[in-house]
Amino acid sequence: MAIEIPKNLSELPTRQTRFVGRGIRRVEDAALLTGRVEFVDDVVLPRMLHCAILRSPFAHARITRVDTSAAEALEGVVAVVTGEDAKRWSFPAQSSPDGWGIHCIAGEKVHYVGEPVAAVAASNRRVAEDAAELIEVDYEPLDVVADPFVAMQSDSPRVLDDQDSNVMMDRIFTWGDVDGAFAAAPHVFNEKFRWNRLGANPTETFGCISEWDPMELNLTIHGSIQSPGMFGLGRAASFGLPSNKVNIISHPHGGSFGGKGGTRGCDISCLLSRKAGGRPVKWIEDRGEYLLSGGSQAWDRHYDVSLAVDADGVVTGLKVGLVDDLGATGEAYGAISAAKPLAAFTGPYTIPVAQYDLKLVATHKLPCGPYRGMGPPPHFFVLEQMMDIAARALGEDPAEFRRKNFIAPDAFPYTIPSGNEYDSGNYPEVLDQALALADYPALRAAQAEARAEGRLVGIGVASAIEPGVFDWNAYAIVGMPGTGVPEGATVSIDIVGMATVRVGFSLEGQGQYTLVSQLVADYFGYEPESVRVVHVDTQSAPPSFGPGGSRLGVAITGAVLGACERIREKMCRVVAVLMQTEPENIELMDGKFCLKGAPGAEMTVAEVAGTMLGRSDLLPPDIDPRPEATHVWTAPGRTPADEEGRAKSYLTAAQAVHVVQVEIDRDTGMVEIQRYCLADDCGTRLNPDTVEGQTEGSVVQGIGAALLEEYVYDADAQPLCTSFMDYLMPTVFDVPEIEKVAVVTPSPFTPLGAKGCGEGAIHTTPAAIMCAINDALSPLGTSAREVPAAPARLWKLIREANGGG
Amino acid sequence: MTTNREYTLRLKVNGDAYESRIDPRMNLADYLREELGLTATHVGCEHGVCGICNVLVDGRAVRSCLMLAAQAEGREVRTVEGLAEGGKLHPIQEAFIEEHGLQCGFCTGGFMMAVCELLENNASPSEEEIKDVVGGQICRCTGYNAIMRAAHNAAAKMGAGGSSAAE
Numbered sequence: 001m002a003i004e005i006p007k008n009l010s011e012l013p014t015r016q017t018r019f020v021g022r023g024i025r026r027v028e029d030a031a032l033l034t035g036r037v038e039f040v041d042d043v044v045l046p047r048m049l050h051c052a053i054l055r056s057p058f059a060h061a062r063i064t065r066v067d068t069s070a071a072e073a074l075e076g077v078v079a080v081v082t083g084e085d086a087k088r089w090s091f092p093a094q095s096s097p098d099g100w101g102i103h104c105i106a107g108e109k110v111h112y113v114g115e116p117v118a119a120v121a122a123s124n125r126r127v128a129e130d131a132a133e134l135i136e137v138d139y140e141p142l143d144v145v146a147d148p149f150v151a152m153q154s155d156s157p158r159v160l161d162d163q164d165s166n167v168m169m170d171r172i173f174t175w176g177d178v179d180g181a182f183a184a185a186p187h188v189f190n191e192k193f194r195w196n197r198l199g200a201n202p203t204e205t206f207g208c209i210s211e212w213d214p215m216e217l218n219l220t221i222h223g224s225i226q227s228p229g230m231f232g233l234g235r236a237a238s239f240g241l242p243s244n245k246v247n248i249i250s251h252p253h254g255g256s257f258g259g260k261g262g263t264r265g266c267d268i269s270c271l272l273s274r275k276a277g278g279r280p281v282k283w284i285e286d287r288g289e290y291l292l293s294g295g296s297q298a299w300d301r302h303y304d305v306s307l308a309v310d311a312d313g314v315v316t317g318l319k320v321g322l323v324d325d326l327g328a329t330g331e332a333y334g335a336i337s338a339a340k341p342l343a344a345f346t347g348p349y350t351i352p353v354a355q356y357d358l359k360l361v362a363t364h365k366l367p368c369g370p371y372r373g374m375g376p377p378p379h380f381f382v383l384e385q386m387m388d389i390a391a392r393a394l395g396e397d398p399a400e401f402r403r404k405n406f407i408a409p410d411a412f413p414y415t416i417p418s419g420n421e422y423d424s425g426n427y428p429e430v431l432d433q434a435l436a437l438a439d440y441p442a443l444r445a446a447q448a449e450a451r452a453e454g455r456l457v458g459i460g461v462a463s464a465i466e467p468g469v470f471d472w473n474a475y476a477i478v479g480m481p482g483t484g485v486p487e488g489a490t491v492s493i494d495i496v497g498m499a500t501v502r503v504g505f506s507l508e509g510q511g512q513y514t515l516v517s518q519l520v521a522d523y524f525g526y527e528p529e530s531v532r533v534v535h536v537d538t539q540s541a542p543p544s545f546g547p548g549g550s551r552l553g554v555a556i557t558g559a560v561l562g563a564c565e566r567i568r569e570k571m572c573r574v575v576a577v578l579m580q581t582e583p584e585n586i587e588l589m590d591g592k593f594c595l596k597g598a599p600g601a602e603m604t605v606a607e608v609a610g611t612m613l614g615r616s617d618l619l620p621p622d623i624d625p626r627p628e629a630t631h632v633w634t635a636p637g638r639t640p641a642d643e644e645g646r647a648k649s650y651l652t653a654a655q656a657v658h659v660v661q662v663e664i665d666r667d668t669g670m671v672e673i674q675r676y677c678l679a680d681d682c683g684t685r686l687n688p689d690t691v692e693g694q695t696e697g698s699v700v701q702g703i704g705a706a707l708l709e710e711y712v713y714d715a716d717a718q719p720l721c722t723s724f725m726d727y728l729m730p731t732v733f734d735v736p737e738i739e740k741v742a743v744v745t746p747s748p749f750t751p752l753g754a755k756g757c758g759e760g761a762i763h764t765t766p767a768a769i770m771c772a773i774n775d776a777l778s779p780l781g782t783s784a785r786e787v788p789a790a791p792a793r794l795w796k797l798i799r800e801a802n803g804g805g
Numbered sequence: 806m807t808t809n810r811e812y813t814l815r816l817k818v819n820g821d822a823y824e825s826r827i828d829p830r831m832n833l834a835d836y837l838r839e840e841l842g843l844t845a846t847h848v849g850c851e852h853g854v855c856g857i858c859n860v861l862v863d864g865r866a867v868r869s870c871l872m873l874a875a876q877a878e879g880r881e882v883r884t885v886e887g888l889a890e891g892g893k894l895h896p897i898q899e900a901f902i903e904e905h906g907l908q909c910g911f912c913t914g915g916f917m918m919a920v921c922e923l924l925e926n927n928a929s930p931s932e933e934e935i936k937d938v939v940g941g942q943i944c945r946c947t948g949y950n951a952i953m954r955a956a957h958n959a960a961a962k963m964g965a966g967g968s969s970a971a972e
Contacts, residue, residue, distance in 0.1 A: 025902055032910030033898040035845020035885045039911065042844035124839075126830065203849045203857055203912040203945050254847070254911025255945050287850040509909030509946045693905050693947060700948035724854035724943070732939045732949040 003562045003631060005751045009684065012522050013568065013588040019518040019528055020752070023689025026514040027528060028507055032252075037507065040207040040224045040251040041284050048209065049078050049121040049276055051269050051283035052128035054135050055293060056110035056117050059146070059364040059717035060157065061139035063108060066118060071131040076123035079275040080131070081268065083107035083117065089271055090238050093263065093331035097168050097479045100160065100330030100362070104238070104267035110139070111159055111328035112366050113719055114293025116264065121272040121281045146717035148302065148325040148361035159328050159362040168330055168360040169478065173644050175345075175417035176353030181317030185308035189389050193303040194786040195378040197325075197711040198704070199296040200259020200371045201729060206294060207284040208266045212273040219246045219270060224253035226260045227546045229504060232538045238267050248538040250546075252507035257701070258370030258548070261295020261332055291722045297711050298337060298371035299378050300325040304357075307386040313394050315349055315405050320382065321357040327365040334368025335360055335478035337375030343467035343474045343650040344376055345418035347383050348427050349405040354417045360478070364717040372701060373466075373759045374549065377766055380464040381787060384767035388460075388774060398771065399440065399461045402657075403431055406463075413748075419646025420467070420474070422653035423747045423755070425681060431463065433741045434657035434679035443661055443675065451779060456664040456798075457674075458776025462768035463657045466682070467650035468756015469635050470549025474649035476641030483640050483647075487555035488542025488632040491520060491563040495613040497606020499524060500532040501560060504544025505552070507535070510758055511690035512552055516560050518687060523564040524605050525591020542630050550756030553686060554652065555633055557751040562631025571608045573623055578603070578611065636749060652747050652755035656680035658768035664776050669795030671707055671773060673736040678764070681743040683755035692740065694760050699738050702765020704730040706773075707788050777801075816877045818843065819887030829875055833867075834858045836874035837884060845885035847911050849943065856942035857915035860884045866922040885914040888921070896962035897921055897955075906955030908946030916942050920956045928964050935960070 009017050031037045068080040086105035093101035105116045118135045122128035143157040150156050151166040159166050182188055208223035219241060225231045228250040236243040253260065262285065269283040290296050301324050308317035320341075326334040338358055345354050391401035406427040407414050414422045443459050450457035467474075472482040490502040501516050517528040535541075542559070546552060568588050575593040576583040585596050593608055595601035603611075609627040611618065616625035641647035661675040676699065685691045708728040712720040721727040746753025766787060773794070774783045780801035786793055810826040817823070818841060825840050837843045837860065846869055849857030853871045860869045861883040888895035897917050900906065907913040916939065923930055923938045930938075935956045944952060 023905075026905070028910070029902045029907060030894065030898075032907060033885075033894065033901055033913060033917070034889050035843075035914060037910065039844070039847065041848070042838075126828065201945060203855065203909070203943065204847070253909065254849075255909040257945070287852065287855075507909070509907075511908070689905055693908055693951065696948035696950055697908065697946045698948075701945070723852050724850050725852075729855075729943050729945070730949075731941075731943065732936055732953065735949045738948070738950060 045280040050125040052132040054118045054132040060142040065138040067136040070134040076127040079121040095330030096335045166362040173356040178355040187309040195301040197300040198709040200257035202255030204254025205285040205290040206262030209282045210269040211280040225250040226256040250506040257372040318354040327367040332367040332369035339475040340375040341379040342418040344465040384462040438659040438677040456776040458772040460660040460768040460772030464763040466654040468550040468652035473647040477645040486543040489559035490630040492628040493609040504541030505546030558633030566629030654682035660772040662772040669791035677739045682757035684753035698760035702762040706766040706769035833872040834869035859915040859918040897959040900959035904955040
């Protein structure tokens with residue numbers, strides 16, 4: 001039986017929603033604030049050992065000798081593993097593109113600084129680290145390539161011996177008559193950009209406890225794991241185990257933002273557990289390991305972009321050339337980040353044709369992984385700079401230039417050249433709201449005054465799309481097969497009428513358990529605090545992907561409402577039997593099942609549940625007596641990708657306009673953000689407070705990206721940022737007041753009209769800040785083309801523009 | 806070097822007296838977490854930058870990852886476990902809930918202990934004084950503005966007599 005998921009709030013079985021659509025106290029908070037939430041490092045198992053990993057100091061070297069004897073002899077050491085164990089007991093990591101994975105511990109060669117070469121399991125972490133220091137490794141250094149342009153040359157040192165070159169992929173995707181559009185355009189603009197490596201840096205690093213059962217060949221892993229289902233499949237592949245032999249127990253974790261990789265360290269702890277006879281082995285990545293060699297780094301990009309514009313200032317074509325330095329292997333799925341821009345390639349604009357010249361290149365750096373936004377934020381940084389370059393050249397106001405090129409509100413659903421379909425939007429309204437919030441004319445007037453005083457004040461207006469509810473088909477071009485990402489939930493009502501919801505993902509910070517409790521509370525007439533939301537391991541959970549790709553809010557809403565609908569249908573049948581009528585005469589409203597047209601003839605949810613469980617003898621045999629249901633939701637209408645990567649991929653398209661004012665200090669190159677205003681439209685806001693929290697946090701990550709954060713490597717691919725003294729995380733001193741206004745254009749395709757919004761503002765913030773910086777620099781005749789716009793870079797530009805150097 | 810429990814540590818944590826035989830190189834964060842099972846103190850960077858592992862030692866906020874447990878000899882340590890009393894949240898915890906001052910909650914203990922030190926020594930701190938304290942901490946989720954609001958809210962609550970500072 002097809003289940004209809006409510007498409008808007010008025011379809012919920014309540015006269016007035018009390019919780020969904022409102023900000024409420026989060027059900028997660030009391031336990032988090034009192035330290036009663038069990039993070040993985042809080043877990044202690046009987047006979048548990050602790051792992052420390054020895055890592056390569058060289059970016060490229062042959063390993064000629066590994067001597068573990070002194071480590072093995074140390075009191076407290078139980079097991080030591082090396083590349084030989086990894087080769088014997090595990091497979092090379094799966095990768096994207098395929099064939100670019102290596103074993104979790106280096107064998108003959110190391111490929112980047114920080115690559116594991118051996119690991120120890122010991123009675124505690126201190127002993128394990130002592131033992132790791134006693135392992136002797138002889139290296140024969142080899143030539144290093146740290147520059148992707150050098151790496152692409154045929155005489156470059158090769159990163160992986162079994163590959164013919166360092167080019168993982170080299171393909172041009174063309175959507176429409178791009179050459180024709182550029183040939184016909186009276187204005188063509190071309191520019192190069194650089195986006196330097198940065199990354200997620202959740203406050204909790206990755207951690208796990210792995211337990212290898214040597215008799216049954218089961219593998220049980222506790223961990224701070226963002227996507228437990230996927231993670232379990234990956235470990236099954238690593239060890240050649242059937243997928244149902246791997247059980248993942250994901251613990252609440254201290255953020256992820258995509259950067260909770262940890263697969264390599266986890267596989268090492270599994271090897272150690274196996275070697276230690278099945279004793280559990282805990283590995284807690286420390287911050288140094290995370291920064292050096294964790295799931296920490298993303299987006300190391302070199303762009304060459306062209307924009308074609310007609311005589312009326314309408315953009316008629318976009319070409320994006322990207323050389324993406326993915327580091328040594330494809331194991332961390334950095335390639336997906338290069339594919340995801342297909343979901344929103346032309347941004348909020350009507351650009352009719354586009355081309356993507358994509359080169360994925362291996363170098364001797366840490367393999368790139370995911371980070372919040374998964375690739376579009378740098379793409380929108382370059383697209384928005386090009387929009388400003390064009391507007392400036394044509395003498396148009398950047399806001400109005402964008403408005404002219406926006407997709408019109410009545411044009412949705414709208415298919416973009418790279419194949420995805422945007423669900424809905426009202427971009428001119430969002431622009432108007434942002435400009436009004438900022439009082440844009442007053443900002444420009446103040447800027448004119450500041451410029452007259454010789455101050456470098458700039459205003460940035462930028463707009464971007466946040467693709468929401470990801471689908472694998474978006475990444476088909478880098479070898480990710482498949483369409484459809486299931487999310488399930490099980491809603492159970494017990495014999496006294498209390499509700500429990502079992503989900504397949506653990507707490508991560510977005511307030512998803514609160515959302516689940518809001519939905520069930522409004523559906524069946526509970527208070528949110530009385531709805532219990534629990535996470536279950538992958539052996540017991542309904543199918544689940546968990547958070548990622550701005551999907552979980554929408555997907556879990558579909559799953560929970562679907563399960564509620566199933567229970568409602570079942571209960572309507574039960575009540576109909578008890579009231580001797582047909583199910584269609586029974587209606588659920590505000591927690592009561594009522595006989596239509598007969599006031600007072602009603603049963604509460606608790607009464608129905610109690611009857612089902614306590615008096616199932618009263619029910620006809622074809623009624624399942626459990627007041628419980630599971631629903632698995634997948635995004636409707638998704639399509640496999642065609643040869644050029646075109647697919648209906650991400651289900652929703654949220655949109656935002658940010659207006660930023662900055663001032664650059666001429667003497668130091670420091671950027672001060674003086675105003676930060678934004679309007680955004682992510683459809684129905686199921687919990688406006690948590691949406692706002694996501695937006696605020698994402699703006700600040702965007703500020704970090706634009707101004708602070710960078711993993712610097714030297715020419716020998718030695719990482720220079722391995723502590724928070726070198727990798728600059730934003731603090732409160734970097735954060736302006738963030739003024740916000742919400743526009744709500746519900747999605748026609750999703751439960752309750754909500755759109756994905758978890759990744760949020762980072763799509764727009766770096767673009768907007770860089771637009772503002774370049775607006776500030778424009779009187780000097782110079783511009784910043786590199787992110788982050790660190791003081792030293794801007795100082796140099798200003799100095800050169802003034803004739804210094 | 807292996808584990809060598811050659812140091813006898815005596816201290817008070819959240820009002821309770823402890824005597825432990827410990828490895829002299831053990832830091833205070835590890836001592837609280839591993840030896841006493843007080844796992845509300847989280848460790849974020851282990852090099853003193855993020856402030857997530859803050860605890861109060863004789864009323865002063867310290868990075869427990871940078872302090873040896875042995876240095877807490879004879880001192881009074883307070884941790885997040887010592888904030889809520891009798892099943893009732895501390896005003897700082899209430900303020901963080903009301904202002905959505907947390908998302909994942911991993912860093913929050915460090916912020917709360919830093920704010921606790923401030924508010925127990927300064928009943929009506931200025932915006933700049935609060936910012937100075939919040940600025941010593943790293944949070945990756947919230948973007949800080951909600952934490953600033955939580956700190957102001959907590960100051961108002963504690964100033965209004967909800968304080969546990971009088972103990």
